[in-house]
Amino acid sequence: MAPPRLFVISGPSGVGKSTILRGLLETVSGLRFAVSHTTRPRRAGEVDGRDYHFVSDEEFDRLTAAGAFLEWERVHDHRYGTSRAALDGGAGDLVIEVDVKGAATLREKVPSAVSIFIGPPSFEDLRLRLAGRARESEAEVRRRLRTAEKELPLARDYDHRLVNEDLGPTVEKVAAIVRAARAEAPGGSGDARR
C-alpha cells in the first residue's frame, strides 16, 4: 500500500484557509485533517479534538519536553504544534494547516510533503476580509496584517501557490493538486510519518 501523503496548507489569517479545508475534506475522499495542538482558547463552534487539541500551557510544555512535536511555533501569542501522533496511524492521506515557519520545518522533516500556499487577491482584499469578519479587535486586525506582510513573500517557497478569489474554484484547485500528487508514482522520497 502506498505510504500516506502529507499536504501542508498555509496562508495569512483571513484568507479563508479553514473554509477551504472544510470544502476540500468534503470534495476529496481518503483525506484526513491532522489535528494540531494549541494553547489558544477555544472559539465558539470549535470542538476539542476535531479543530484542535486545546491544551494548557503546562500540558504544551510537557508535550514539548517529551518530544511529542514534529514542529511547533508561537503564532499571535499562542503556541501551535504538529504532534508526531497526528501524522501517525490511520488510513488515508493527511492535510494540515500550519503557519509559514511550521511549513518550512515540515518541508525539511517530511521531504515528500506537498506544500500549498493560499494568498488573497490583494492586500486590500485581505484587510477587508479580516475587518469584515469582526472576530478580532482593530488592533488585532492590524497585527495580523503586519504578519501577512511578512508571510506573503514566503509563498515562493511552496510547491503550489493559489489565490483565493472564489471559494468553489479554490477548493477545486487544491483538490486537483491532491489528485495529481496521488496519480504520481511513489517517488521513494519517503513516508509522511517519518
Ligand code: 5GP
Ligand atoms: P488560528 O488560531 O487562527 O486557528 O491559527 C493561527 C495560526 O496558527 C494559523 O496561521 C495556522 O495556520 C497556525 N497553525 C495551526 N496549527 C499549527 C501547527 O500545528 N503548527 C504551526 N506551526 N502553526 C499552526
